[in-house]
Amino acid sequence: MPPTEDVGTTITNAPGPAPLGEHLRSPSLGAAMLVQQEALYAAREFLRSRGFVELLPPLVGPVTDPGGRGAKALDVDYYGEPYKLMTSAILYKQASLRGFPKLFYIAPNLRVEPPETRHTGRHLVEFHQIDVEMAGASRADVMEIAAELLRHVTARVWETLPEVLSGLGRDPLAFAELLTGKFDACTHAEAVGRLRGHGHAQSADAEIDWTGEEALSREADRPFFITDYPKGSRGFYDREDPDRPGVLRNFDLIAHGGFGELVSGSERESDYATVVTRMRESGENPAKYEWYLAMAREGIPASAGFGMGVQRLIRFLTGLDALWQVSAYPKLPGVIAP
Amino acid sequence: MTTIRTPLAADGLPATAIRARARHGTREVFPPVAAYGAELFGAGSGAGSGADAGHGHADELDRARIVPPVFVPRRLEKLIELGREPLDDDVSLRTVIGGFDSALPLYLSAFGSTRAGSGDLGIAASRQAGRLGIPMVIGENMVPVHGYRTGAGRAAPSAITARIRAYLDECPEGTGGVVVQQSTEDADSEVWNLLYSAPETQPLLESGRLAFELKIGQGAKPGLGGMTVVDEADADRLGKRFAVRDTLGPGSRLRLASPGTYTEEIVRQQLRFMRNNFPRAKVWAKFHPGRDIANAASTAWRAGADAVTVDGAEGGTGWAPRVFLDHVGLPLAECLRRIGRPDGCLLVTGRMWEGGRVVRSLALGATAAGLGRAALVAVDEDPEDGLVRLVEALALESRLLISALGKYTTDALGPDDLWWPDRPTAPDLSTSYGTGTAGPHLTDTATAVAATADRIGGRA
Numbered sequence: 001m002p003p004t005e006d007v008g009t010t011i012t013n014a015p016g017p018a019p020l021g022e023h024l025r026s027p028s029l030g031a032a033m034l035v036q037q038e039a040l041y042a043a044r045e046f047l048r049s050r051g052f053v054e055l056l057p058p059l060v061g062p063v064t065d066p067g068g069r070g071a072k073a074l075d076v077d078y079y080g081e082p083y084k085l086m087t088s089a090i091l092y093k094q095a096s097l098r099g100f101p102k103l104f105y106i107a108p109n110l111r112v113e114p115p116e117t118r119h120t121g122r123h124l125v126e127f128h129q130i131d132v133e134m135a136g137a138s139r140a141d142v143m144e145i146a147a148e149l150l151r152h153v154t155a156r157v158w159e160t161l162p163e164v165l166s167g168l169g170r171d172p173l174a175f176a177e178l179l180t181g182k183f184d185a186c187t188h189a190e191a192v193g194r195l196r197g198h199g200h201a202q203s204a205d206a207e208i209d210w211t212g213e214e215a216l217s218r219e220a221d222r223p224f225f226i227t228d229y230p231k232g233s234r235g236f237y238d239r240e241d242p243d244r245p246g247v248l249r250n251f252d253l254i255a256h257g258g259f260g261e262l263v264s265g266s267e268r269e270s271d272y273a274t275v276v277t278r279m280r281e282s283g284e285n286p287a288k289y290e291w292y293l294a295m296a297r298e299g300i301p302a303s304a305g306f307g308m309g310v311q312r313l314i315r316f317l318t319g320l321d322a323l324w325q326v327s328a329y330p331k332l333p334g335v336i337a338p
Numbered sequence: 339m340t341t342i343r344t345p346l347a348a349d350g351l352p353a354t355a356i357r358a359r360a361r362h363g364t365r366e367v368f369p370p371v372a373a374y375g376a377e378l379f380g381a382g383s384g385a386g387s388g389a390d391a392g393h394g395h396a397d398e399l400d401r402a403r404i405v406p407p408v409f410v411p412r413r414l415e416k417l418i419e420l421g422r423e424p425l426d427d428d429v430s431l432r433t434v435i436g437g438f439d440s441a442l443p444l445y446l447s448a449f450g451s452t453r454a455g456s457g458d459l460g461i462a463a464s465r466q467a468g469r470l471g472i473p474m475v476i477g478e479n480m481v482p483v484h485g486y487r488t489g490a491g492r493a494a495p496s497a498i499t500a501r502i503r504a505y506l507d508e509c510p511e512g513t514g515g516v517v518v519q520q521s522t523e524d525a526d527s528e529v530w531n532l533l534y535s536a537p538e539t540q541p542l543l544e545s546g547r548l549a550f551e552l553k554i555g556q557g558a559k560p561g562l563g564g565m566t567v568v569d570e571a572d573a574d575r576l577g578k579r580f581a582v583r584d585t586l587g588p589g590s591r592l593r594l595a596s597p598g599t600y601t602e603e604i605v606r607q608q609l610r611f612m613r614n615n616f617p618r619a620k621v622w623a624k625f626h627p628g629r630d631i632a633n634a635a636s637t638a639w640r641a642g643a644d645a646v647t648v649d650g651a652e653g654g655t656g657w658a659p660r661v662f663l664d665h666v667g668l669p670l671a672e673c674l675r676r677i678g679r680p681d682g683c684l685l686v687t688g689r690m691w692e693g694g695r696v697v698r699s700l701a702l703g704a705t706a707a708g709l710g711r712a713a714l715v716a717v718d719e720d721p722e723d724g725l726v727r728l729v730e731a732l733a734l735e736s737r738l739l740i741s742a743l744g745k746y747t748t749d750a751l752g753p754d755d756l757w758w759p760d761r762p763t764a765p766d767l768s769t770s771y772g773t774g775t776a777g778p779h780l781t782d783t784a785t786a787v788a789a790t791a792d793r794i795g796g797r798a
Contacts, residue, residue, distance in 0.1 A: 068614070069617075070535065070616050070617075071531070072528055072531030072532060072534070072535060073528070112535055113535070114534050116543075205614065205641075205642065206613055206614040206617070209617070230610070231610070232606075232607045232613075232614055233614045280598075280599055280600075280604045280608075281603060281608060281611075282607065282608070282611050283520070283525050283608045285522050285523065288526050333535075334535070
């Protein structure tokens with residue numbers, strides 16, 4: 001039995017990938033890979049033009065970004081030491097600011113997502129993100145960079161591959177507002193209020209859940225930001241607003257049309273004592289982060305940055321239903337696949 | 339000339355204990371190493387060093403008498419409902435414990451990673467807890483100490499998966515639940531993350547019967563982390579994750595976990611993190627009997643905890659320094675006094691082995707009581723049915739007592755069902771208590787409990 005058949009037989013409305021050899025030959029994947037290639041080219045072009053240097057991210061380390069929303073890291077035996085495969089290279093991004101005040105990665109990540117996320121269409125165990133970090137930047141600075149990056153990539157893909165996008169059923173009108181208008185922003189509290197107004201039981205302390213995020217995304221005609229997530233919903237490195245305890249100086253960029261979150265970013269916490277305290281608040285044992293804390297003690301530059309999900313970006317551009325359709329080697333949560 | 343040396347007398351001092359310390363040093367701070375894994379420790383275990391150490395220890399909670407009234411309006415209600423005189427088996431013990439339906443106001447407490455609790459007895463207890471349809475808590479440090487994946491698949495499951503499977507194999511659908519603790523060193527092993535996507539826990543998640551418990555402390559050693567005795571080989575293996583010390587002398591090493599660092603904000607945020615990261619799991623928090631227990635419990639409930647467990651100073655199965663067993667932490671009765679009327683599901687542990695103690699706890703605000711040492715002794719007596727029989731006896735006692743009080747559900751119990759021998763004839767009902775730490779200083783715990791009983795009267 002092909003290892004992925006489980007998906008195809010259990011999801012009624014969203015069939016899963018065919019066996020890998022067949023999936024690789026599918027016309028929609030071919031189109032998506034052309035879009036991905038052009039999008040990555042455009043992203044590099046944009047970021048380099050803004051003075052960012054591309055580094056290659058590490059794959060393993062003694063720690064990685066602690067799992068969020070139930071996702072876990074995988075352990076590897078590293079000369080007898082338990083090392084982690086990167087769920088995100090955020091800690092290395094911050095450390096790298098020492099030598100590279102404006103940097104980016106096109107980073108592979110591995111998060112063993114809970115099986116319940118299999119049906120969201122927005123989760124893969126293996127994925128990539130465009131990771132950007134900038135020393136001395138504010139949240140507003142990097143929100144602007146994220147918005148311009150999205151505009152530049154979208155414009156470039158439409159310039160170079162209009163027939164591919166049209167062939168996938170994409171209408172240029174769907175991107176008109178994105179390319180011309182300013183992105184709206186609302187706070188997490190406002191988003192929670194809107195969802196509750198629709199009768200959706202969204203927690204005020206937690207991330208916007210998948211259903212709620214999709215609902216907000218469907219209501220919009222252009223991408224928009226959600227800012228000020230509550231502490232307790234994000235990692236220890238997102239900076240708490242000094243004037244508003246419990247509120248983080250962070251943001252998500254949500255695509256319109258039901259495609260959901262494309263970008264997560266924030267101002268970063270760089271003060272050593274605050275980082276240690278925030279680690280405890282997120283249930284972490286600071287001793288585990290020895291190398292990072294040693295560097296934070298010496299001084300990590302204040303910064304802001306974000307990660308833009310590559311597969312999510314390509315799905316948004318192509319309009320395909322699920323992330324597995326824009327991944328050459330899809331690994332769905334809870335599914336054993338090659 | 340030869341002098342015959344006679345032992346130096348020291349009236350008023352425990353000379354034997356001093357001499358033992360002179361001979362063995364830091365090893366004497368702990369119960370005998372030879373008893374580790376063969377004996378359970380906790381207040382009243384006789385392993386302590388103080389004057390009140392010893393068997394048959396009765397605490398404040400035991401001293402409260404259960405006092406049935408003459409007039410029983412609730413029985414009249416039940417009589418009307420049934421159309422006949424109610425009896426003890428008309429008492430319903432079914433309740434909701436931390437989000438789980440339970441056949442009884444009881445659950446299986448955590449045993450931790452000690453030798454006594456994580457071997458065959460732990461499995462036997464899990465199987466019987468499942469059969470009883472009561473929730474089961476799995477202790478912290480199981481994964482960092484015993485590992486998770488053994489590499490041999492189902493044939494050789496790890497300690498934690500073996501306990502979950504034993505429980506699930508017996509537990510009827512729609513009742514019970516599994517609660518997994520995590521403390522500081524477990525966070526390094528990401529126990530909750532491991533379990534949340536593990537195939538063996540999916541049936542629990544899908545039926546809403548998985549909870550994670552933030553382990554903040556334990557009754558037997560408030561302010562300390564987990565402690566186990568390990569041999570030299572295990573000491574080397576565990577040394578990277580835990581502190582390992584030579585405190586116990588040659589041949590044995592003491593493995594220490596950190597107690598973890600908590601402030602009000604850290605507790606609040608950790609619970610929020612749990613709710614954010616594991617939305618399909620229930621969230622529990624367990625505290626040691628600290629002097630600020632009322633504030634700790636209300637902080638946890640406000641942060642959305644489905645249950646708060648308070649381990650009275652009488653609680654704990656683990657290895658603890660003698661001085662902690664005798665002298666550290668508030669008795670459970672005082673914890674209940676300080677908490678007063680609970681704002682959420684309150685679970686209590688500490689020497690729970692008979693129905694009277696459970697009923698007293700329920701009357702003082704608890705939703706359910708945890709069986710720790712008593713459960714281990716019961717499965718040691720009979721691995722097949724020992725815990726089931728112990729619980730059957732305890733349930734019968736509870737039904738008889740609750741029925742005698744003229745009540746027929748556990749949540750109908752209230753502080754007026756109890757009386758302390760030294761209770762004043764006319765308690766000062768005008769006394770207003772704060773949230774615990776700022777309350778008035780009461781020199782007599784029994785008086786305090788009685789006064790609280792009046793204050794939270796009418797809970798039902």
